[in-house]
Amino acid sequence: MSAYVIANVDVLDEEAGWVYAPVAQRSILDHGGRYLVAGPVPEPAEGAWASSRILIIEFPDMDRVRLWYDSPEYRRAREIRDGKVRVGLLFVEGSPPEGFTLPS
Template structure:
């Protein structure tokens, strides 16, 4: 079952943010991840949004998410951004159910 990493990001040091991205992206791709959404300034439709950037990354399954997150390559990427970006991550598993309908 697919699993997703949902990241809310506020970059405090733009140069370090790019260095982190250059280190993190290969680690994500090497673990079977693919970016579904990666863009600045989400547009809130209701309420407020706590971050300036949003990323959604899909992995084949939750085991691959955890392998990526615990990998030495990603640990190095996290060290680069330490104190230079605020990041909140959420891991979620699932896919749209086939034939999903609300009860009448």
């Protein structure tokens, strides 16, 4: 089952962001990740959003998400961004659309 990484990114230092982004992107692609959403500034429709960027990345399964997150390549990206790019991540397993029902 597909799994997703939802990232809330706030770039505090643009120069560091430009260094971090390609390292993080390469690590994601090398671990089977695929960007579904990688827009610039989100446009809030309701509520308050304090991030400068939202990313949604699809992986083949949750095991691949964890392998990517713990990989030496992504650890390097995290070191680059430390204190300069604030990132919040959610790991979410996907559910197939057919047969999906909302809880009562």
